[in-house]
Amino acid sequence: MAATTTVPSASPIPGSRSFLARLREGDEIARLVTFLFAASVVLVTALLIFELWQDSALARHKFGLHFFVTRVWDPVFEQFGALPFIYGTLVTAVVSLVIAVPLGIGAAIFLAELAPARVSDTLEFFIDLLAAVPSVIYGLLGVFIVVPLMRDYLQPGLRKSLGFLPLFSGPAYGVGFLTAGVVLAIMVIPYIISVSREVLMSVPRDQREAALALGATRWESTWKVVVPFARTGIMGSIFLALARALGETMAVTMVIGNTPTISASLFSPGYSIAAVIANEFTEATGDLHLQALIELGLVLFLLTFLLNGVARLLIVITSQRGSGTALA
Amino acid sequence: MSPGLRWRKFVSGFMLTMTGVCALVAVSVLFFILGYLVYNGGASINWNFFTKLPAPVGESGGGMANAIVGSAKLLLLASLLGVPIGFLGAIYLAEFSGSRVAFVVRYAADLLNGVPSIVIGIFAYSLAVLPFKHFSTMAGGFALGLMMIPITLRSTEEFLLAVPRALREAAMALGASKWKTIATVIVPAAYRGILTAVLLAFARVAGETAPLLFTALGNRFWSPGWNQPTASLPEMIFRYALAPYEDWHRQAWAAGLVLLGLILVINIVARAILARGIAVPRA
Numbered sequence: 001m002a003a004t005t006t007v008p009s010a011s012p013i014p015g016s017r018s019f020l021a022r023l024r025e026g027d028e029i030a031r032l033v034t035f036l037f038a039a040s041v042v043l044v045t046a047l048l049i050f051e052l053w054q055d056s057a058l059a060r061h062k063f064g065l066h067f068f069v070t071r072v073w074d075p076v077f078e079q080f081g082a083l084p085f086i087y088g089t090l091v092t093a094v095v096s097l098v099i100a101v102p103l104g105i106g107a108a109i110f111l112a113e114l115a116p117a118r119v120s121d122t123l124e125f126f127i128d129l130l131a132a133v134p135s136v137i138y139g140l141l142g143v144f145i146v147v148p149l150m151r152d153y154l155q156p157g158l159r160k161s162l163g164f165l166p167l168f169s170g171p172a173y174g175v176g177f178l179t180a181g182v183v184l185a186i187m188v189i190p191y192i193i194s195v196s197r198e199v200l201m202s203v204p205r206d207q208r209e210a211a212l213a214l215g216a217t218r219w220e221s222t223w224k225v226v227v228p229f230a231r232t233g234i235m236g237s238i239f240l241a242l243a244r245a246l247g248e249t250m251a252v253t254m255v256i257g258n259t260p261t262i263s264a265s266l267f268s269p270g271y272s273i274a275a276v277i278a279n280e281f282t283e284a285t286g287d288l289h290l291q292a293l294i295e296l297g298l299v300l301f302l303l304t305f306l307l308n309g310v311a312r313l314l315i316v317i318t319s320q321r322g323s324g325t326a327l328a
Numbered sequence: 329m330s331p332g333l334r335w336r337k338f339v340s341g342f343m344l345t346m347t348g349v350c351a352l353v354a355v356s357v358l359f360f361i362l363g364y365l366v367y368n369g370g371a372s373i374n375w376n377f378f379t380k381l382p383a384p385v386g387e388s389g390g391g392m393a394n395a396i397v398g399s400a401k402l403l404l405l406a407s408l409l410g411v412p413i414g415f416l417g418a419i420y421l422a423e424f425s426g427s428r429v430a431f432v433v434r435y436a437a438d439l440l441n442g443v444p445s446i447v448i449g450i451f452a453y454s455l456a457v458l459p460f461k462h463f464s465t466m467a468g469g470f471a472l473g474l475m476m477i478p479i480t481l482r483s484t485e486e487f488l489l490a491v492p493r494a495l496r497e498a499a500m501a502l503g504a505s506k507w508k509t510i511a512t513v514i515v516p517a518a519y520r521g522i523l524t525a526v527l528l529a530f531a532r533v534a535g536e537t538a539p540l541l542f543t544a545l546g547n548r549f550w551s552p553g554w555n556q557p558t559a560s561l562p563e564m565i566f567r568y569a570l571a572p573y574e575d576w577h578r579q580a581w582a583a584g585l586v587l588l589g590l591i592l593v594i595n596i597v598a599r600a601i602l603a604r605g606i607a608v609p610r611a
Contacts, residue, residue: 035420038421041433041436041437041481048443052450055450055454106351114347129595132591134536136535249444274446282541
C-alpha cells in the first residue's frame with residue numbers, strides 16, 4: 001500500500017526536473033551569498049579610499065600643495081605643514097634600507113645558494129617567525145636596548161670617527177632618525193630575505209651550471225649570473241620592505257623622539273607621518289587638526305599603495321622570466 | 329695555481345662566508361628577542377599579572393587582567409568579521425567567479441593588505457567611532473577584522489585552487505551539485521590550509537597596536553559589554569613602555585612575553601598543521 005501511494009509522486013521526469021531546478025537554485029544561492037562577501041571586500045576598500053579623501057577635504061582645500069612644503073605644525077594657530085613628517089618618514093626608511101638591503105640580500109644568497117635544503121628551510125622558518133613579531137615588541141626592545149646603546153656607545157663612536165660629516169654630528173640623545181632607522185631595518189630584514197630567497201631559488205639551474213662550467217668561482221657565478229638574473233625580483237623585495245618601513249607606526253613612534261624637526265644630523269630627534277597620527281589623533285584640537293592628520297594618512301596610503309604596486313609587478317616579472325627560461 | 333685564481337678563490341670563500349654571517353645575524357635576532365623577553369618578562373609574570381587590574385598610577389603591583397580579556401574580546405570580534413568574509417569571499421573567487429571579477433576582488437584585497445595599520449585605524453575611527461561618538465571594543469574589533477579579511481581571503485583562495493581537479497570532477501560525475509561539491513569535497517580537502525590561513529591572520533592582528541589607539545583607546549578598568557573603551561595587551565605594552573615608572577616597565581616586559589609567546593605558538597601550530605602533509609588524500 002505504502003509503495004503504491006508513493007509511485008505517482010515519484011514519477012521520474014517532472015520529479016527529477018524539479019529536483020534539478022532546486023539544485024540549481026542551491027547553486028545560485030551559494031553563488032549569490034559568496035559573491036556578496038567577495039564584493040564586500042571591494043566595497044570596504046573603495047570606502048576606505050573615499051573616507052580618507054572625504055575626511056581630509058577641509059585640510060586639502062585650506063592648504064593645497066603648500067601642505068607638503070610647509071615646515072610649521074602648529075595646532076594652536078591652525079597652521080599645518082607636513083614637511084617635517086614626510087622628511088622623517090623618508091629619512092628613517094632610507095636609513096633602514098641602507099642597513100637592511102645588504103644584510104637581507106646576503107642572508108638570502110646564503111639560504112638560496114649555499115645552505116643545504118634542510119638548513120635553508122629551518123632558517124626560513126625562523127625568519128618567518130621573526131616577521132610575525134609584532135611591531136610594538138620591536139618598539140619595546142628599541143626603547144630599552146637600542147636607545148641606550150645608541151646614546152652611550154654607537155652615536156659617540158660615530159661622532160668621533162665620522163663626525164666631520166653633518167650626518168653624524170650633534171648631541172647624542174639616543175632617540176632620533178638613526179635609532180628609528182636601525183629598528184626599522186631589523187623589522188624589514190625578514191621581508192627582504194623571504195622574498196629574495198624565493199626569487200633566487202626560481203633562477204634556473206642551467207644559469208649556475210653554465211657559469212661554473214666557464215670556470216667561474218662559486219661566488220662569481222652567484223654574484224655575476226644568479227643575482228643579476230633575479231635583479232628585478234630582488235628590487236621588488238626592496239620596494240616591499242620600503243612600503244613596510246614607511247607605514248610602520250608603533251616601533252618608530254617609540255624611538256624617533258617625536259619632535260617635528262628637519263635636520264641633516266641623523267642623531268637628531270624627528271617625527272614620522274605614522275607617528276604623528278598615532279600621537280595626536282585622539283587629542284586633535286579641532287576639525288582642521290584632525291583633517292590635517294587624515295590628509296597625512298592619505299599621503300601615507302598613496303605612498304605605500306604605489307610602492308606595493310611596483311613591488312608586486314617586479315616580483316611577477318622575475319618569476320615569469322625564471323619559469324619561461326626554464327621551459328625553453 | 330696562479331695568483332689570480334688564488335685571489336678569486338679567496339674572494340669567493342670570503343664573500344660566501346659573509347653571506348652565512350648575514351643569515352646568522354638575521355636569525356639570531358629572533359633568539360635575542362625571545363631571550364631578552366624571557367629574561368626580563370619572566371621575572372615579572374606572576375599570578376597577579378593575570379588576575380589583577382592595573383594598580384593606580386604611582387602604586388606598584390597590579391596586573392593586566394583587563395587587557396588580556398580585552399584582547400580576547402577584540403580578537404573574537406575581529407575573527408567574527410574577518411573569517412567569514414575572507415573564507416566565503418575566497419570560495420567565490422576560487423569556485424564561482426569569472427576572471428575579471430576575481431581580478432578586481434584580488435586587487436582590492438591586496439590593496440587592503442598593504443594599507444598601513446595606522447590608516448586602517450583612521451578608517452575604523454571615521455566608520456565605527458565618529459558616528460557613535462565614543463571609543464569602543466566594537467570599533468577596535470572592526471579595525472582588526474578589516475586587517476584579517478585580505479590575509480584570510482588570499483591564502484584560503486590559494487588552498488582551494490590547489491585542490492586537484494579530479495576531486496571536483498569525481499563529485500560532479502556522481503551528480504553532486506556545485507555547492508554540495510564545495511561543501512562536502514573541496515572545503516574538507518583544503519581544510520588544513522584554510523585553518524592555517526585563519527590562524528596566521530589571527531596571529532598577525534593579535535599584535536597590532538596602531539589600529540587600536542583610536543578605536544579601542546585603552547582603559548585602566550574592566551570594560552563591560554562591547555560599547556566601552558577597552559584595554560588590550562599591545563596597547564598596554566605601548567603605554568607602559570613609555571611611562572616613567574620602573575614597575576610599569578616590568579609589566580610591559582611581562583605583557584610582551586605573553587603576547588609574543590601567544591603569537592609564536594599560533595604561528596608554529598599553524599605551520600605544523602600545514603606541514604603534516606597536503607590535506608588532499610592521495611587516491
